[in-house]
Amino acid sequence: MPYSGLDLTGRKALVTGAARGIGAALAVGLAQAGADVAASDLPTATARAGLADTVRRIHDAGRAGFGCDLDVSDVASVGPTLERVASGLGGLDILVNNAGIRRRAPALEVTEDDWDAVLDTNLKGAFFCAQAAARLMIPHGFGRIISISSQLALVGAPHRAAYCASKAGLANLTRVLALEWAEYGITVNAIGPGPTTTPGLLAADARDADAVQAELSVKMPLGRRMDAEELVGAAIYLASDSAGATTGHLLVVDGGWTAI
Ligand code: NDP
Numbered sequence: 740m741p742y743s744g745l746d747l748t749g750r751k752a753l754v755t756g757a758a759r760g761i762g763a764a765l766a767v768g769l770a771q772a773g774a775d776v777a778a779s780d781l782p783t784a785t786a787r788a789g790l791a792d793t794v795r796r797i798h799d800a801g802r803a804g805f806g807c808d809l810d811v812s813d814v815a816s817v818g819p820t821l822e823r824v825a826s827g828l829g830g831l832d833i834l835v836n837n838a839g840i841r842r843r844a845p846a847l848e849v850t851e852d853d854w855d856a857v858l859d860t861n862l863k864g865a866f867f868c869a870q871a872a873a874r875l876m877i878p879h880g881f882g883r884i885i886s887i888s889s890q891l892a893l894v895g896a897p898h899r900a901a902y903c904a905s906k907a908g909l910a911n912l913t914r915v916l917a918l919e920w921a922e923y924g925i926t927v928n929a930i931g932p933g934p935t936t937t938p939g940l941l942a943a944d945a946r947d948a949d950a951v952q953a954e955l956s957v958k959m960p961l962g963r964r965m966d967a968e969e970l971v972g973a974a975i976y977l978a979s980d981s982a983g984a985t986t987g988h989l990l991v992v993d994g995g996w997t998a999i
Pocket of ligand 1: 755756757758759760761762779780781783786809810811812837838839840860864887888889890931932933934935936937938939940
């Protein structure tokens, strides 16, 4: 018999930025573990096409689910969207704050627009999604909020000033929310992925395969980039009843990057 502590049957989840990459993998993985899942992303034709594929895979897992528009940096739309999601799913138990962007540039060349775009999505968006989710979870005395931070919450990387600041901020925001919402039965945790092959990472990294491999062989004991599916087990655990005593934690899944 499978271990029931990791079973998400009956749970209702929202994953942001779920049209592709890590968000899509986590949305499908939560469904495969038993949850009904809403998958949200930017209100664009490309994102909607990606969401349709994510939702098809949620349905293939035998779970209910739907896609919806949500630009997490549009704070005014966050509360009403999460209320519609909860209404459509029949509740909201799990939020995965996955939506995130990267804009690489030397610190001397970072513009205010770059800084605001990265912080508005990766940190401010995650906070207001968490706030809206907690308001829906508190009356039920249960919630799981999981934010996708990064191994770069713990160590720096050149040309990623805003990104590293946003991910370190998200890791410590996780601790604050964990302290405030523990009394309501809500756990708040973060996952810190290392380099993971996704459309977003590939688009941001113009280096050839040899240059990437040279860096990985020095900085990543795993010796390769991770696959998004290698993050699914961590998310299922943090979303599950098994993780009731795990809160305020950054669960690093980085192929050993921060072990060096
Ligand atoms: P991708 O760019 O492949 O996917 C992210 C998705 O989020 C895209 O569909 C993107 O849309 C969407 N998105 C962007 N901005 C917003 C917004 N304002 N509101 C809603 N959705 C938005 O990224 P990854 O899958 O690689 O990354 C997912 C998360 O994991 C991010 O938070 C990232 O920082 C984090 N992470 C990724 C790592 C990696 O190596 N891949 C490592 C560590 C952390 P669009 O395509 O239009 O931009």
